[in-house]
Amino acid sequence: MNAPRFPNVTRRSLLLGTGALVVSFSLKDHAFAQEGELNVPAKPPEPVATGPKLPGSLADTPSLDAWIRIDADSSVTVYTGKAELGQGTKTSLRQIAAEELEVPPASINLITADTAITPDEGFTAGSQTVQNSGTAIRNAAAQVREILIQQASSKLQVPADQLKAQNGRIVGPDGKSIGYGEVVMTDMLHVDAQPKSKLKSPDAYEYIGKPFARVDIPAKVTGGPAYVQDMRLPGMLHARVVRPPSWFATLKDIDTASIKAMPGVVAVIRDGNFLAVAAEKEFQAVQAMRALTDLAEWEETPRLPNEQDLPAVLQKSESEQGVVAEAGGDFTGGITTFSAQFMRPYQMHASIGPSCSVAHLDNGTMTVWTHTQGVYPDRKAIAQMLGMPLDKVRCIHTEGSGCYGHNGADDAAGDAALIARALPGRPVKVQWMRDQEHLWEPYGPAMLTKVSASLDVSGKIVNWKYDLWSNTHSARPGSAGALLPGQLMASGFPPDKPVMNITPLGNGDRNAIPLYSIPNMRVLWHFVADMPVRVSSLRGLGAYANVFSIESFMDQLAKEAGADPVEFRLKHMEDPRARKVIATAVEAFNWSSDPMPEGRGRGFAFAKYKNHAAYLALAMEIDVDKETGKIRIPRIVSAVDCGEAVAPDNIRNQTEGGIIQSLSWTMYEEVNFDNTRIMSSDWSTYPILRFSAVPGTLDVHIVDNPGSPYLGVAEAAQGPTSAALANALANATGKRLYNLPFSPARVKATLGV
Structure with missing residues (x-):
């Protein structure tokens, strides 16, 4: 490029x-x-x-x-x-x-x-x-x-x-x-x-x-020029940033004379706690960054909570309560009431390609090539950060190798723009390093959910209470305070104040309302404004944890009612399109409730993304090695209805990708931290699903509706996948896991091995 x-x-x-x-x-x-x-x-x-x-x-x-x-x-x-x-x-x-x-x-x-x-x-x-x-x-x-x-x-x-x-x-x-x-x-x-x-x-x-x-x-x-990482502009400089070792660290005085004297170094840029170096060649920039890192002295403050006590941390940090949904009001009916609590940790985007951006200040206009998901909001934030008129900043989306949510792309764009302002006339490319991506990207928020419900004598749900505790699921740009360099520079733009925003589109409350027919229902969001770590949008927002919780609990209720999990759901489902998607998935899977060999189980889950986008039902079969706690997935079958199917191959690609990404979240991914620093800095401390763990077969069946409105499909698989895996694990072992992820250690502990 x-x-x-x-x-x-x-x-x-x-x-x-x-x-x-x-x-x-x-x-x-x-x-x-x-x-x-x-x-x-x-x-x-x-x-x-x-x-x-x-x-x-x-x-x-x-x-x-x-x-x-x-x-x-x-x-x-x-x-x-x-x-x-x-x-x-x-x-x-x-x-x-x-x-x-x-x-x-x-x-x-x-x-x-x-x-x-x-x-x-x-x-x-x-x-x-x-x-x-x-x-x-x-x-x-x-x-x-x-x-x-x-x-x-x-x-x-x-x-x-x-x-x-x-x-x-x-x-x-x-x-x-x-x-x-x-x-x-x-x-x-x-x-x-x-x-x-x-x-x-x-x-x-x-x-x-x-x-x-x-x-x-x-x-x-x-291997052709496909990403912003591949861009090569005439006269382009290469830059690297030096991040603080922890979120609340402050940079002390630093003598950069020795760095400026290094081969190829063009400039060292410091603005408050923002520190970067620019050089003629990329490896020169890397070498200078490493030397600058060794010289930098930071004052750190231990302000992170105990990650082992996240449920209690979230509950005691509640700042506001909002009603997501309320219907009926008779919560005294039913012969038996059941309850459960579920927990999702902070999770990363963990983009395979670390974030990158190119910026060029030329004749008073700042042009930024960026993998942002919102060029107009990013332009607004960068213009505010630089103190430039809006019409003097141009943002051009250029694909990056990693995304689906608010990862480091916007911050890299801010880095590049801030450095390019100090070096007018020459394009500047900023490439993050692996540890920077892991440590500094905004994470998907941790979530605690509690659900209780009662069944009547016929085995139908008569009341449902659902409570969720979560941060906001977005701190996307729109202001300079949403950009890392904007927060770190001397002017110190503060992050936007998090507010609870309950809408039909959903945030942390996305998919918190079950699609099932339940006469008495109350769904509450206990909003956590204070964010102990940096959080923002991760694919699906709250839908992943909410569907995981709801669909896991539906299986529990089905068991208590003595009903097949699929039949139990259909008993509470009135939407004909939902019923058709469920029927398509279970028929293709050849679903049954017959007993399976020891250590093998089947699980099912369903959701309509945001309750107004694509319908998706999914069934999977798993094997559990009780000695190691490892889960193997021989096959997955799903069915999806996203309205008129414009590009069937894309629908399958996105559904397959969503399933695999959700499996990775569900089995492996969790951000770890001590009281001062994030500890998940690389692939060994933040493992993800490898090729060896990909399902043996993964079939996606499209339920087409020609002539009907398009329904968003790309994020529909995240929630049902996690719940189907949880339900299959319970079916295989007789034990249910309530806390994500289902790591081998957690599986073994639950099974008492």
């Missing part, structure tokens, strides 16, 4: 010119409260005229020219504010646009998140890309197609209802045709989208639902 991917131009200058379907573009500033992932509530929207709501992200950016461009040569460019994070965005969005524009997907130039030229779609988070951006692009493309047909009608002198779009041309009944580029006119698409679009019928699809090779894969599997 030898140069910036896009010219240093504004959206308007890019689009100006004759013979193009778009000439201008405007974005309104709006709050970035998406997916319940910001600490501060969104500002109240300004009053607008009432009317039908535009579909998807068109509601925020209605102008058609924000999404589609067609040039005089008939070339098509599609814009999205979403980022490719490995979920196949660059392929699936092309398929969607191609379907309605009637052009081959490969012919479309797709431009992803860039603050200079793409719509502001907030964060790429919560499995919302196809659901929001895909919906916007599809409707915009359909309306563009109809505008092209109307324009061609006057040129061909043929009624519009006798014309059709085909392979980039408008074709008449007599075979005469005209290319898209021949009918374009200045400002033709500088109009707002309409609420209703003339969408193609599913039986006419050429691209949606069909297999297409992902466009981002070739470079990734051949």
Whole structure:
């Protein structure tokens, strides 16, 4: 990757010119409260005229020219504010646009998140890309197609209802045709989208639902330039940061003269507790970083709690209580009441590729290439940190080798920008080291949950109480205080104050409400504002721990009711799509309640992600070695309904990846710390699932619903996977584990070995 991917131009200058379907573009500033992932509530929207709501992200950016461009040569460019994070965005969005524009997907130039030229779609988070951006692009493309047909009608002198779009041309009944580029006119698409679009019928699809090779894969599997880590710009400097040894450490005076004299060193940058070095070559930067680390003296303060007592720490740290859901009110019914407590530790993103970013201050404009999940929020934070006008900072999403949540990508972008400000005119690349990624990324919050429920004489649940204790699940950028360099520099931007934010999209409370039919229910979030370690968004937010708890407890209740776990769930499930997904999974798995050989068990779990996204049911079979505590997984079968299946291969890829990631969390991952420092600094102290532990077979069955709305799918597997494993372990051993992860030591201790 030898140069910036896009010219240093504004959206308007890019689009100006004759013979193009778009000439201008405007974005309104709006709050970035998406997916319940910001600490501060969104500002109240300004009053607008009432009317039908535009579909998807068109509601925020209605102008058609924000999404589609067609040039005089008939070339098509599609814009999205979403980022490719490995979920196949660059392929699936092309398929969607191609379907309605009637052009081959490969012919479309797709431009992803860039603050200079793409719509502001907030964060790429919560499995919302196809659901929001895909919906916007599809409707915009359909309306563009109809505008092209109307324009061609006057040129061909043929009624519009006798014309059709085909392979980039408008074709008449007599075979005469005209290319898209021949009918374009200045400002033709500088109009707002309409609420209703003339969408193609599913039986006419050429691209949606069909297999297409992902466009981002070739470079990734051949070692080509695929990631921000691969960027090489002319005159680029290499930089490394020196982090404090612990969160509350303070840097004492340091003499950097010897470092500045090292070969290739261009500068040592110190700003408060922020310390970095820049050099001509990468290894020179590494050597200087190591020498600087040896020289630096820090004053540390022991302020971390006892990790062995996390449940009590969370409970006594409660600062606020919120009602997530409440129904009925009769909690005295039922003949028997059961209860349980579950615990999830702090967990890492543990990105395989440590975070990286490139920044360049040139002629007063700071350009940052970053793997952030939100280029607009990141731009705002960086501009505040540097004291620069917002329009003088540009953030361009560039893929990084690791993500799905708020990892170190935004911080690396802040590092690069702060160092580049001190070295104007030269691009600066900041690459984190492995221990820096492990020790300084924001972790997925620890969670404590308690659940109790009562059964009536027929074995049905009559009341349900659920309590969860958790930090906020987002400290994403939006302010300089969300960036590590912003917190460490002398100006000392404070982190945003965490606030409890209960929304339908969910935060720590995501999926805390069971989808089952229960007449009396109360769900409470006991909010923990004081965060002993740095936390933010990890894939799925609270859904992972909440589904783990709910679905584990459903199995316990089924056992008490003397019912098959699947039948017990169906007895409480009214949603027909949920029932179909459950039926698909258990049929493909060949589910039964027959006894299994000693040490072998089967488990099942279900959830509808956020209760309004993809449905996912999963069954697995496991073997447990009681002597070692190790778990082996011969097979997993899942079924998923995410509405209309745009890209079946991507759906399978994301579901398989989500299952494997969840298995890693569930069996291995836990952040360890003493009273001062994080101790999980590498792969030996923070083990993850290895290839040898991958399931023997993993089958994903897609329950397609052509013509129905898109439902987010990328994070649907996390919760059901953990619960199915817990249920299989209980089935295999007769003992249930309530605390994550299910490490060999914990399994052995539970079994009394």
